[in-house]
Amino acid sequence: MSGLVHQLLEAAAHADPEQTAVVDGGRELRYGELERRSNQLAHLLRDLGVKTGDRVGLYLEKSLDSLVGIYGILKAGGAYVPFDPQAPTARLGYIARNADIRCLVTGAEKATEWNGVKEAGAPLQALVVLNAVQALEAPAGTQVVAPEALVAYADSPPQVQLSDSELAYILYTSGSTGEPKGVMLSHRNALAFVDWAAEEFEVRASDRVSSHAPLHFDLSVFDLFAAARGGATTVLVPGAASVFPQELARFIEANAITVWYSVPSILSLLVLRGGLRGSEFPRLRTILFAGEVFPEKYLFRLMDLLPHVRFCNLYGPTETNVCTWYEVPRDPAERPETTPIGKAIMDVQVFTVDDDGGVVDDGEVGELCVVGPTVMQGYWGDAERTMQRLVPAPPEFAGNGPMYRTGDLCKRGPTGDFVFLGRRDAQIKSRGYRIELGEIESALYAHPSVVECAVAAIPDELVTNRIKAYVVVRDETDEADLVGFCQQSLPKYMVPELFDFRAELPKSSTGKIARTALEQSQGDR
C-alpha cells in the first residue's frame, strides 16, 4: 500500500473519479473533484511559501471544504493542525504560536474570530478562505486569499518530494501544566493504523462511513482516511443528529451508514432516547467505539437491538493512534462483564511495565506501554516531555523504535486481552475527550479572586466523568464569573459543570490539598 496519506486519495480518484468521496447534508464531492481541488490548493499553498514540514492550521466548521483543506495541506508537504472550531481564540492563538502556524486554511464562518486568534499571538501571514462569497477583511499584517484564486492553479498533483517520516498532522490535547500539547504524527504513523483498520473492518467502495468526531479528535483519521483507502463514502454527521438521538437514528437509516465510529456517549443516548425498536439499520454492519468506557448496560442493550452488527472497542491515546482492539462477542453468554481493550493491532506491541520499567506478568497490574509504527514522533517543541513519555523499549521489545508510556493502568487476562483499570495521574475522560485536571486548575488559578482550587472528576454513567471545581475565593466571585472566565481559555468540555465554594481546602500533613478528604466533605456555601 502507499506510503503517504494523500496517496490514498490519489488512488481512489484514479480508480473511480465519479465515486462520492464525502457527503455533507445535500452537498457531495466526488473523488475526482476532491483530488483536483486539493491539488489546486496545494499549488496555492506552495505559492504562499508553505514548504515541506510546515504546519498549516485548519480552521473551519467540518464540511466538504475541510477535506479539500486537509488533502491540500498534505499534498503541499505540510502537516495539518486542526483547530477546534468552538475553542476560545486565546487557546487557538496559543496553538498557532506554539506550532508556528503562518498559514491558515479557513472558512468565512470563522472570519469574526481571525482577529482574536491573531491578537492571541498567532504568527499568521496568510488566510486561505475556501468558502467565502464576499470579500473578507484581513487582520492587520495578513493577507486573505479568496477561493476564486484556486482556479488559477493546475489541478494535477504538485511535485513535492516527501518521506513517510514527515509529519502528516499535529493534534493538540490537554496538557497537565496548563497549556495544550501538540502530538506529532507522521504519514507512516497514520497509515500503520489506517491500513490495519481498512483491512480488519473491510472498508470497501460500497461502504458509507460516518464522520461524527471533530477533525481535531483522532477518531476522524479513520473516518476520512480508512474510507479513502477503501474508496468508500464518508458521510458527515450533521449537528442536529449529534444532538437529538432520534435524528441520529434517522440519519443512520436515511444515509444507509454501513460503518459507524464514535465515542460511546452518543451511542448510549441512542439506546436511551433514540426510540430504537430492534429492526433498524439493515445496512449498518459495524460499530466501532473509542475514547472512553462504554457502560456495559448500554452497550449490551444496543447489541441486542442490532444483532446483525459487529461491535468493536478500539483503544489508544492520540500518541499511539489506535493500538489495541477488542471485538465484543455477539453471544451474550460470551461477553465479559468488563469489556477489555483487547489485543495489539497489526505490527504493534503492547505490554505492561512496573514502576521500574520491568515487564510485568499476565494478571498483574502495570502501566500499558506501546511499541510500533503507530507511536507518535513526539510533542511539538517539547523535547523534555517527549523524553519523559517516549523512552527506550525493554530488551525483549527492542528494535521497533521507542516505547510510549500511556499512563493507563492495565492488566492482561487469561484470554490475552488487556483490561483498562484506571490512570496513574490526574488525566480523566469526559465525553471521550482527554482532560488534564491540572490544566483546568491552572485556568482557575489565573482568576484574580481564586485563592485556592482543586478540580475533581465525578464519575458519571453517560459521560464517564463530570468536572467539579472546589474553590476558595477572596470576594463575592460566583459560579457564573468563574464559568465565564474559564470559557475564555478552555474548550467547553473542560469547563467545570459543578462548583463547590469553600472557606478553605483540607490539607495533608505535607501541605498538599487532600483530595479524598475534600471529595468526602461538605461545602460551605
Next chain:
Amino acid sequence: MTTTTQIRDLVVRHTQWTGSPDELTDDLSLIERQVIDSLDLLTLISALEEEFDLEIPDVDLVPDNFSSIGQIAAYVNSRQGTA
C-alpha cells in the same frame, strides 16, 4: 416571568452559553451555533420537566421543538395547554 424568560434562564444555566443572555435571542439556532450538545439536551429536558411540571416523551425530542428558545416556548405552551 414569561415562559420565554424562564426558558432563556434554563438555557443559560444548563448549556454554558458563552455570550450575554441578551444575545440569546428567541430565534437563535441552538443547534447551528452549537449552544447545546446531546448531553446538554438531556439536562435541559430534565430542567424543563421540573420547571413546568411536564413529562417530555422521547418522540418529542426533535429539532422542530428544541432548535431555538422560541420553539421550546411554543412547545412548552402547547404542552401546558393540553395538560
